[in-house]
Amino acid sequence: MQTSANAESGIAGAGLGLRRALLPELRQMQPGSVDFLECAPENWIGVGGVLGDALQELTSRLPLSCHGLSLSLGGTAPLHQVxxxxxxxxxxRHRVSLYSEHLSWCADAGQLYDLLPIPFTDEAVRHVSARIGQVQDALGRRIAIENVSYYAAPYQALSEVDFITAxxxxxxxxxxxxxxxxxxxxxxHGYxxxxxxxxxxxxxxxxxHVAGHFDEADDLKVxxxxxxxxxxxxxxxxxxxxVHGVHPTLLERDSNFPPLDVLLAEVDAIRALQANARA
Incomplete structure (x- = not known):
């Protein structure tokens, strides 16, 4: 039976992405510095030893959400059952109720290590939705899908917003x-x-989710x-x-890591916006 990502997840407030480069500082941070952590399970499955112990310690102290990278919901190859x-x-194992994946595809004969856009068509809606249903059945829980950034559109019979809502x-x-x-x-894309x-x-x-980006040009952000x-x-x-109310919000940072206190200041900025919205 599927359980809702909203139900008893323990995820609330402002969180930070759990990255291996941040592990030493995360283990030393003061209680209450963040409300939850998020990781990509593919980066931790089968990891033991010192790293595995560090992950277990952190998830014993803080709620964990997970954001997948590899299911290729929009792909045509069979879903990876293993x-x-x-x-x-x-x-x-880590008591994760909130699991999400990208509304994209990323694999063919093997992993392509990029999140590629799906054609915005009625056929793609049916195809992707069926695969999401298979994933939810396999995981025994509802999942969330994430709207992705993209730089070229293969075909758009529907607008992006209509495709996502469909x-x-x-x-x-x-x-x-x-x-x-x-x-x-x-x-x-000019909208x-x-x-x-x-x-x-x-x-x-x-x-x-909230994150930083690179200003390539006035009309191109990466x-x-x-x-x-x-x-x-x-x-x-x-x-x-x-518009939509306050929900758990994660600060994503994957590279060019500043000192942890700089990231925690951004986490606090999320908390301030949440407090203002509630007020």
Whole structure:
């Protein structure tokens, strides 16, 4: 039986991505510095020894959410059943209720190590939704899908927002709303980020992501997760809280790591926006 990502997940407030480069500092940080951590299970499945012990210690102290990288929900190759079993075991072991994956594809004969866009068509809606249903059955829980950043559109019979909402309805799954991805796509593809956010279904949203990006040009932004969150993205997150309410929000940082106190200041910025929205 599937359980809702909203139900008893223990995930609330402001979180930080758990990355191996941050492990020593995360283990030493003061209680209450973050409300939860998030990791990609593929990066930790089968990991033992010192790293495995560190992960176990952190998840014994803090709630953990998981954000997958490898299921290739939009792909055509059969779903990786061994990986699905491993992910379920990982989620159960670390008491993870909130699991999300990207609305993209990333594998063919093997992993392509990139998140590639899906054609926005009715056929793709049916295809992706069926695969999400298989994943939810295999994991025994509802999952959330994340809107992704993309730089080329293979085919768009539907708009991005119509495609996302159609998949959510057809698959009956939840939504991880990535605010930075909306900002990046809005610049790169020339649409209104506020109008996009307004059309997202509030009842499907279980969490948010926020991250930094690289300004390649005025009309080209690259989603890197390797920089501080831009002021415009903070403003868009505040607006999103006003439209859809406060949900758990994760700061993603994957490279160019500053000292932990710099990241924790951004976590505190999330908390401040959440407090303002509640007020």
């Amino acid at each position: 990986l699905l079993r491993q992910i379920r075991q990982f989620l159960d 998949v959510l309805d057809e698959a009956d799954c939840d939504l991880l709303l990535d605010v930075n991805n909306i900002y990046v796509n809005a610049i790169n 209104d980020a506020h109008a996009f956010i307004a059309r997202m279904p509030t009842r499907r949203i279980v969490c948010y 989603d890197t997760h390797g920089a501080d969150v831009k002021p415009e993205v903070w403003d868009l997150l505040a607006h999103t809280y006003q």
